[in-house]
Amino acid sequence: MSARPAPSVAELAEGIAAGSRSALARAITRIESRRPEHREEAEELLRRVLPRSGGAIRVGITGVPGVGKSTTIDTLGMQLIGRGHRVAVLAVDPSSSRTGGSILGDKTRMARLAAEPRAFVRPSPSAGTLGGVAARTRETLLLCEAAGFDVVLVETVGVGQSETAVAEMTDTFLVLMLPGAGDELQGIKKGILELADIVAVNKADGGTLDRARAAAAEYAAAMHVLGADGPDGAVPVLTCSGLTGEGLDAVWDAVVAHRARGLARGAFAERRRRQQVRWMWSLLDERLRAHLRSDPRLRAEVPALENAVGEGTMTPSIAAERLAALLRLCPY
Ligand SMILES: Nc1nc2c(ncn2[C@@H]2O[C@H](COP(=O)(O)OP(=O)(O)O)[C@@H](O)[C@H]2O)c(=O)[nH]1
Ligand SMILES: [Mg+2]
Numbered sequence: 001m002s003a004r005p006a007p008s009v010a011e012l013a014e015g016i017a018a019g020s021r022s023a024l025a026r027a028i029t030r031i032e033s034r035r036p037e038h039r040e041e042a043e044e045l046l047r048r049v050l051p052r053s054g055g056a057i058r059v060g061i062t063g064v065p066g067v068g069k070s071t072t073i074d075t076l077g078m079q080l081i082g083r084g085h086r087v088a089v090l091a092v093d094p095s096s097s098r099t100g101g102s103i104l105g106d107k108t109r110m111a112r113l114a115a116e117p118r119a120f121v122r123p124s125p126s127a128g129t130l131g132g133v134a135a136r137t138r139e140t141l142l143l144c145e146a147a148g149f150d151v152v153l154v155e156t157v158g159v160g161q162s163e164t165a166v167a168e169m170t171d172t173f174l175v176l177m178l179p180g181a182g183d184e185l186q187g188i189k190k191g192i193l194e195l196a197d198i199v200a201v202n203k204a205d206g207g208t209l210d211r212a213r214a215a216a217a218e219y220a221a222a223m224h225v226l227g228a229d230g231p232d233g234a235v236p237v238l239t240c241s242g243l244t245g246e247g248l249d250a251v252w253d254a255v256v257a258h259r260a261r262g263l264a265r266g267a268f269a270e271r272r273r274r275q276q277v278r279w280m281w282s283l284l285d286e287r288l289r290a291h292l293r294s295d296p297r298l299r300a301e302v303p304a305l306e307n308a309v310g311e312g313t314m315t316p317s318i319a320a321e322r323l324a325a326l327l328r329l330c331p332y
Helices: 009-017 021-032 036-052 069-082 101-109 130-146 162-167 183-187 190-195 206-226 248-265 267-294 296-311 316-326
Strands: 057-063 087-092 119-121 151-157 172-177 198-201 237-239
Touching: 009 021, 009 036, 009 130, 021 036, 021 119, 021 130, 036 130, 057 069, 057 162, 057 248, 069 087, 069 101, 069 151, 069 248, 087 130, 087 162, 130 151, 130 162, 130 267, 151 162, 162 172, 162 190, 172 190, 172 248, 198 206, 198 248, 206 237, 237 248, 248 267, 267 296, 296 316
Parallel strands: 057 151, 057 172, 087 119, 087 151, 172 198, 198 237
Antiparallel strands: none
């Protein structure tokens, strides 16, 4: 559709190195493409920008829908830009292709950042499995760093497995909570709190200020009981308002302190090292799945086997064994 010819990988890499947001956006589109020839270009692009990447403060932000993630990111992002940072905002949301709602919602909630030249807001890749979406987002993060964004905020909803994927690509993981703990505490997945480096009870403003403060105290106690304390001791539990900005400076101070402690203890380098190795395996995983799905022997057999398993005339394990045998993954 574009009147312009597609830029070459070299042109995209140069544009990114020069900090061009349009080159960055086009490069991300290339990375998100499912065409095999684009995948090769994407690999080449990543190879080229890799030396310029790695320098940003990478923060994952999660919480239930409606907790105020996008609102908080918009306000925090503007504060950070005011202090001279360049801020990229990415999202991991494998459901966004189905609902379509979150992308629209995020764009309107992050109106200030979206209009800000020192920011770059990119919604979640619009199709794919969690593994695929996470891989593309991770690659996008590297491109943003190479383009000079020194803060990358990655938003994800705290339902499903996407928060783990985001914790796997960031240095500090911030969990936003709603005021009014009590009952809600029961609904919080222990897994999320275990991932948290910082907890902040949002909407600490107006009529919900007192409840937010009470909730923070409860969460702090609950975190301790859950054994969610990190190697540095208790995970900070703060209050903030994404709407007014109140408390967000303390949240950011906690991010910076977490980073500084990690750098001093070696935990920062260790986390990134571990993430690299896990990423290698998840890429292999993704490739194997793609390979499996396109295997003609498998495609010929799968419908009948799925049917038999669904009808209960064949056990899943026997069907899986048959498919594995077709792929010569097991000896019978
Ligand atoms: N009072 C108050 N409302 C907020 C705050 N942050 C977000 N909201 C409101 O909560 C709703 C959901 O916010 P949104 O940022 O879209 O949440 P997300 O789904 O977590 O991204 C919106 O109506 C926001 O205006 C806050 O700090 N205080
Ligand atoms: Mg949102």
